[in-house]
Amino acid sequence: MRNETGEQPAGGRRAEDHLAGDLAQAQARRVFLACWGIVVLLKLAIVARLPLFVDEAFYWQEGRHLALAYSDLPGLTAWLTRLGTEVVGSNAFGVRWPFLVLAAALPWLVVRVARLGARVGDDAADATLSVRAWQAGTLAVLLPLAGTLGMLALPDVPLAFATLLCLHAGARLLRRVDAGAALELAIGLAIGALSHYRFIAVIGVGAVALLALPAGRVVLRDARVWVALVLGALAWAPLLLWNLGHGDAGLRFQLVDRHPWHFHLDGLWFVVVQAVITTPLLFAALAHAGWRGWNGHGAPSPVFARYCALLGAVLVLGFCALGFFADDERVSFHWPLAGYFALLPLVPATLAQWPRAWRRATWLLAGAGLAALLAYYIVVSSADMRARFAAAKWYPSNFAGWDTLADAVRSKRAGMPGNTRIVADNFKIGAELGFALDDPRIAVLPHPLNGHHGRAPQLSVWNLLAEDRKQLGAQPLLLVVGASEVRYRDLLSRYHALCDLVGPLPKPQGVSIDHGRQRFLLFAMPAQRAEGPCTTPAMAWIDTPKSGVRVSRDFEVAGWAFKDGVGLARVEVTLDGQVIGVADYGQADPGIAAFWGVSNDPAHPYVAYTAQVRAGAVSPGLHWLGLRLIGRDGSVEEWPQQPLRIVD
Structure with missing residues (x-):
């Protein structure tokens, strides 16, 4: 009013x-x-x-x-x-x-x-x-x-x-x-x-x-x-x-x-x-x-x-x-x-x-x-979407692959003696496997990550930090190693440190997630420490082509590869996981042995390779280039893949 x-x-x-x-x-x-x-x-x-x-x-x-x-x-x-x-x-x-x-x-x-x-x-x-x-x-x-x-x-x-x-x-x-x-x-x-x-x-x-x-x-x-x-x-x-x-x-x-x-x-x-x-x-x-x-x-x-x-x-x-x-x-x-x-x-x-x-x-x-x-978080929670970003710098490795790893560990352990003990090479694997397997007592080996994240003292309090092979007992071991958890330039030294701790590493079973961006290796270790020269998983690199480049259907792949202790018998080139060529392996490259220092592959310096690849009828667009490394001990290892784009 x-x-x-x-x-x-x-x-x-x-x-x-x-x-x-x-x-x-x-x-x-x-x-x-x-x-x-x-x-x-x-x-x-x-x-x-x-x-x-x-x-x-x-x-x-x-x-x-x-x-x-x-x-x-x-x-x-x-x-x-x-x-x-x-x-x-x-x-x-x-x-x-x-x-x-x-x-x-x-x-x-x-x-x-x-x-x-x-x-x-x-x-x-x-x-x-x-x-x-x-x-x-x-x-x-x-x-x-x-x-x-x-x-x-x-x-x-x-x-x-x-x-x-x-x-x-x-x-x-x-x-x-x-x-x-x-x-x-x-x-x-x-x-x-x-x-x-x-x-x-x-x-x-x-x-x-x-x-x-x-x-x-x-x-x-x-x-x-x-x-x-x-x-x-x-x-x-x-x-x-x-x-x-x-x-x-x-x-x-x-x-x-x-x-x-x-x-x-x-x-x-x-x-x-x-x-x-x-x-x-x-x-x-x-x-x-x-x-x-x-x-x-x-x-x-x-x-x-x-x-x-x-x-x-x-x-x-x-x-x-x-x-x-x-x-x-x-x-x-x-x-x-x-x-x-x-x-x-x-x-x-x-x-x-x-x-x-x-x-x-x-x-x-x-x-x-x-x-x-x-x-x-939605992307991280989807395995398919994570795989699309495997080559990205922000790839969420701390979320990726744990269920796949746990399944592989269950399967591998089922074929080993009943008293086999699971051992992780760092606290991340020990905790994630422990959660997946409902076992909070998985032993962990000394690793730079344990100290880097302040977890080594706690592992010691729980008596889960094994400083040498004797602390793990006279029983078979299933050793689970994170191959992507250390910088690549430090990876060979990490393998040799594992040899010092548990002895020569047997043929690994690889667990590759998201084109190998997250990669684990399983080793069935004997009840008693083996003796002999250090044998390690294979090491490799693709120099050509570079990751993410565009290539025609016919292109050259070149790089190097070696396997300490036994050497490599063959290097195969894969595209999207399928073998598309066998490399000419055994070319000389003295700089590889000089760079890696501790490497004991008997083939040095003849560890380089080249391959002429014909992609054939694959569709143009994004594909994943990788290597399959066959050791002289019969081991077969898939090397992490890298993206490239094939153009007509």
Whole structure:
């Protein structure tokens, strides 16, 4: 209704504003629920088919050896995998479902945190704050790193959960110190301490944030908060006790061994990767939100805005700075995720300052980034699709071929004596085979990977690290070797190291996955160590044609091949797995023996080959060129294939 002057009464305007606010809240909530529900359903559909990542398999193995702490991590990740498999069974979904549940709760926690952005005393948050809280939750769903959490059973999930609990508890304490908020803080600190060493950064930055804020210093004077801090500190006791009992092995790996601790420019790539993995516009929005929050904007409560900005910005900037000095070989792009969670409650208010087109682009690009990561996991979960990308640099080797390997091991072992013991040449194979065969006690040989990933001390604790043949007992062995787990230039040395450990290697049975990109070798070893010169699997290379080139139907193949201990009798050329020619093998190339040094093939230097190949009636397009290497001992080995394109 309007009055005689045509103006709407103030009460009517308030009613319309209230109605509009209710509609906006309902719409924001519906968008959040739709995005959250769709992503959860997609993740459920993918994880049941996604092969177990090697770290997940090791955490499963840790869960089968329950302890308060482990060499690589505190205990919580292993405990969750044990819980999952006890409830659902020893399968990929059983390992992962507890992490999916925790990850599904994260966006709801972001909503709860964002709702605390109201001014102190204004508990009835206005419609705008409620809308922005739901929007922050939606961003937590769409942020690619956050949206895909839980698909793998990794410590980052409970670490993120603990971070958000502490963030929420801190925001509550800044409004009013009470026993409930202190208890929530204690629980968050305990979960974080049981999740990962990296939670120390969250604790340190959280302390800085509280000390930097006048309201935070008031919080730190309350005895209930100190009780929470003490309880949180006690949760580190199992990890500290483990390190004290094992020569600080875990601490040394996490803080010393894995990091070069000298400046390197690869840190620039760390920053670039952050912008890409969070999507560039959302990354800019997070940065802008941090700046505005530090200046007291981004939420009705300036204290809340500064608190979130301090936590988020210092964590993100700190990890980006660390990228210039820390480990640049292993995956580390997920380190700043805790900081992004802290900044998300401030982002909707920041986006409201942007032009509408930029806001839409930010949301769409974030959704596209999440879709791209989900698509990656779909590709990884499909054997056919993985094979198409066998030659790609990003080929997911840590997901590939474990079921095929387990089937081959079962078949090979069935034809060996009943007391045959399976032995893996590195922790990855030991954990993955252990999971597939439901055997957490598979012995592992010394391997650079064991130390590189901090797993060697834990294998020693379990008495599964066999330093020599005698430790494996006087029984037949089925030795499983990952031929693609070391750099090619180090592969021959690895074979000779195996000879030193277990004796000459007999004829191998090859297990080739995805055109040989993932390749394993099975050796049936006798009960007693054999003596004699070191015999190894064959080594080879295709010099011509290069991988991925275009060739006519008639082309030349040239390269070299040898087999230590016995030599090669013949080299055959294959196309798509079918023999299409026999190479002229035995040409001189003295440089091969000089390069490999330890090689003892009796044919040196006559180990080069050439072959004139006629592809015949094969269709034009992508094909896979390989070698079949026949040893003088009767062994037959398929060499990894490389792609080429045949043109008319």
